[in-house]
Amino acid sequence: MDFNENLPIYIQIMNLLKSKMVSGEISGGDKLPSVREFSKELKVNPNTIQRAYQELEREELVFTQRGMGTFVTEDIEIIKMLKKNMATNVVNNFLMEMKKLGFNSNEIIEIVSEWVEKEERE
Amino acid sequence: MGRYIKYEIRGSYKFILGVLALVLILTTGIYAYISNAREGSALGATFTGLSVLVIFGTLLTTFLYIVNSFRKELYEDRGYLTFTLPLTGNQILGAKLIVAFMWFVLLGVVIAIYNGIMVLSFSPVKIKISELFSMLKNMNIPYRELVVFGLTAIIGGVSTLILIYFSMALSRVTFRNKKIGGFWFVIFLVLSGIVTYGQVKVIQLLPYYLDLNTFKIASSHMLSYGFNITINNGGLIMNGDLGGTILNIAGFIYSIVIGVLMFLGTGYLIENKIDL
Amino acid sequence: MKNIVEINSLTKNYFNKRALDNISLNIEEGKVVGILGPNGSGKTTLIKILTGLLRQTKGEVLIDGHQIGVYTKSIVSYLPDRNFLYNWMTIKDAFEFYKDFYTDFDEKKFEDLLDFMKLEKSMKITSLSKGMHEKLNLTLVLSRNAKLYILDEPIAGVDPVARDQILDAIINNYNENSSMLITTHLVRDMENIFEDVVFLKDGEIVLTGNAETLREEKGKQIDDIYKEIFGE
Numbered sequence: 271m272d273f274n275e276n277l278p279i280y281i282q283i284m285n286l287l288k289s290k291m292v293s294g295e296i297s298g299g300d301k302l303p304s305v306r307e308f309s310k311e312l313k314v315n316p317n318t319i320q321r322a323y324q325e326l327e328r329e330e331l332v333f334t335q336r337g338m339g340t341f342v343t344e345d346i347e348i349i350k351m352l353k354k355n356m357a358t359n360v361v362n363n364f365l366m367e368m369k370k371l372g373f374n375s376n377e378i379i380e381i382v383s384e385w386v387e388k389e390e391r392e
Numbered sequence: 393m394g395r396y397i398k399y400e401i402r403g404s405y406k407f408i409l410g411v412l413a414l415v416l417i418l419t420t421g422i423y424a425y426i427s428n429a430r431e432g433s434a435l436g437a438t439f440t441g442l443s444v445l446v447i448f449g450t451l452l453t454t455f456l457y458i459v460n461s462f463r464k465e466l467y468e469d470r471g472y473l474t475f476t477l478p479l480t481g482n483q484i485l486g487a488k489l490i491v492a493f494m495w496f497v498l499l500g501v502v503i504a505i506y507n508g509i510m511v512l513s514f515s516p517v518k519i520k521i522s523e524l525f526s527m528l529k530n531m532n533i534p535y536r537e538l539v540v541f542g543l544t545a546i547i548g549g550v551s552t553l554i555l556i557y558f559s560m561a562l563s564r565v566t567f568r569n570k571k572i573g574g575f576w577f578v579i580f581l582v583l584s585g586i587v588t589y590g591q592v593k594v595i596q597l598l599p600y601y602l603d604l605n606t607f608k609i610a611s612s613h614m615l616s617y618g619f620n621i622t623i624n625n626g627g628l629i630m631n632g633d634l635g636g637t638i639l640n641i642a643g644f645i646y647s648i649v650i651g652v653l654m655f656l657g658t659g660y661l662i663e664n665k666i667d668l
Numbered sequence: 669m670k671n672i673v674e675i676n677s678l679t680k681n682y683f684n685k686r687a688l689d690n691i692s693l694n695i696e697e698g699k700v701v702g703i704l705g706p707n708g709s710g711k712t713t714l715i716k717i718l719t720g721l722l723r724q725t726k727g728e729v730l731i732d733g734h735q736i737g738v739y740t741k742s743i744v745s746y747l748p749d750r751n752f753l754y755n756w757m758t759i760k761d762a763f764e765f766y767k768d769f770y771t772d773f774d775e776k777k778f779e780d781l782l783d784f785m786k787l788e789k790s791m792k793i794t795s796l797s798k799g800m801h802e803k804l805n806l807t808l809v810l811s812r813n814a815k816l817y818i819l820d821e822p823i824a825g826v827d828p829v830a831r832d833q834i835l836d837a838i839i840n841n842y843n844e845n846s847s848m849l850i851t852t853h854l855v856r857d858m859e860n861i862f863e864d865v866v867f868l869k870d871g872e873i874v875l876t877g878n879a880e881t882l883r884e885e886k887g888k889q890i891d892d893i894y895k896e897i898f899g900e
Contacts, residue, residue, distance in 0.1 A: 273889065276889065276892075277883065278883040279883070312860070318880065395768045399768075403756045469750040469752050470755075472721070472748040473752040473754070475720070476720060667682075667716070667721070668716070
């Protein structure tokens with residue numbers, strides 16, 4: 271995996287896992303790869319993985335069972351919340367960019383609905 | 393250090409065995425030619441001459457090969473392995489020295505014994521080994537002199553080797569980034585000159601000798617009458633007319649001290665001064 | 669946390685130039701530290717001092733609390749940036765050599781790594797390609813359970829496959845009780861395995877710190893910081 275964003279690696283790893291949780295690629299109760307395995311897979315320092323897992327745990331998205339590993343939360347509400355937050359972020363960024371380009375709110379809505387219609391037709 | 397000796401031998405034994413085989417084959421050829429040739433043929437003479445030259449050349453090459461084992465550590469990438477081993481500079485130097493000395497002794501002894509065998513097997517008169525031994529037994533061999541002579545020869549040989557290593561290390565330190573092929577040899581010649589000069593001076597200043605027959609100390613005043621002596625090993629050993637062999641005490645100690653100092657100096661240089 | 673390496677006001681002068689200028693640096697146990705800088709920045713001089721190939725002009729260098737010497741050499745596993753094995757050796761000879769000289773050498777680890785690198789014990793050192801050399805050297809160096817690994821440009825000049833194998837081996841070898849000091853100018857390929865980074869420029873430390881913290885502070889990857897500092 272390439273880490274190209276201007277963010278610390280652990281945040282990029284968190285984001286990677288979050289989008290997997292939201293998209294359903296990994297679901298509630300699934301075991302995450304061990305720190306060592308994941309570190310090998312991503313070619314990243316194990317302490318960085320450790321930190322990503324700790325931060326995810328702080329956000330209550332994962333939990334650790336001693337001697338068993340790290341698991342994705344079984345609380346669907348938390349995942350839903352995450353999904354909503356991530357969507358909010360995407361929309362916020364989108365709106366910000368569009369406003370930079372000089373579109374007002376109505377114009378943006380127009381463009382978006384045009385796109386959605388076009389995609390549905392295809 | 394023993395472990396390092398092991399790998400030092402493993403790295404060079406093939407070459408040494410090859411040299412030995414070559415020299416022994418050529419020697420056999422020479423003996424066979426000499427004993428069979430009734431009248432000298434030009435071809436045979438050329439062969440003998442060439443063989444002698446090849447033997448001489450091979451032994452010189454071998455000498456350089458053996459002493460170069462130390463120099464290679466200073467100039468080649470292998471030094472990165474050798475000098476990061478958990479060994480002191482003195483241990484590495486000691487191992488190199490022991491193996492080099494061992495090879496020289498081995499080559500010398502094997503070639504000497506082989507020549508002896510050749511003489512025996514090609515000589516027109518057949519000598520039985522048992523007769524040879526009884527002959528040796530009946531001869532009055534001066535063991536004590538032989539031992540001391542051997543000892544001074546060993547000390548001399550080892551000191552020379554140490555001086556060579558010291559010269560190589562010094563050459564490496566002096567010209568940090570340049571590889572000047574034979575410069576160590578110039579340093580070696582100069583240092584040998586200085587060391588020998590020092591030895592002569594020491595012997596002149598402290599002319600006390602150990603008589604090897606009586607183990608009494610004699611001074612040159614006692615020897616001054618009938619000063620009929622032959623000098624060996626830079627004046628270390630003399631054959632005076634007062635009795636058997638005598639050994640200059642100060643000179644003997646001097647050569648040991650110089651050897652030890654050069655050894656420690658080389659160890660210091662490779663541990664502290666050399667930048668690979 | 670305990671420091672495995674302590675460097676205090678280290679200076680190294682050659683006859684006419686200053687290779688290291690008053691460097692102070694501590695390396696904690698269990699850390700993977702990247703020493704970053706172009707050629708001539710002093711990386712190699714620093715490593716040579718740590719491995720005992722060179723003496724400093726001034727300052728103090730301690731590894732595991734000891735001055736550089738036989739003890740530190742016995743706990744430091746060093747990968748030089750060149751083919752340091754003896755030419756007469758086969759891989760098997762090199763393996764025995766390491767086993768004989770280093771009490772921390774782990775035979776099992778060696779066999780596994782050799783397998784992983786797809787090397788055979790019967791191969792002769794002189795017949796190996798550049799990439800194979802690098803892999804063999806790393807195999808020997810990582811097969812020791814050393815307290816400190818010093819890897820000098822471990823992926824320079826090797827093909828992408830070998831590079832991945834080498835990175836995998838380095839990550840696999842990670843453990844909390846030993847530290848790694850890795851020099852490189854190929855920052856992009858290696859930065860994710862560093863916990864701390866040290867930027868060396870003209871013999872001085874111009875920037876050092878936790879890699880993630882630096883990414884956060886500067887808003888860019890270590891490779892970009894490197895380009896900024898050294899103006900590539």
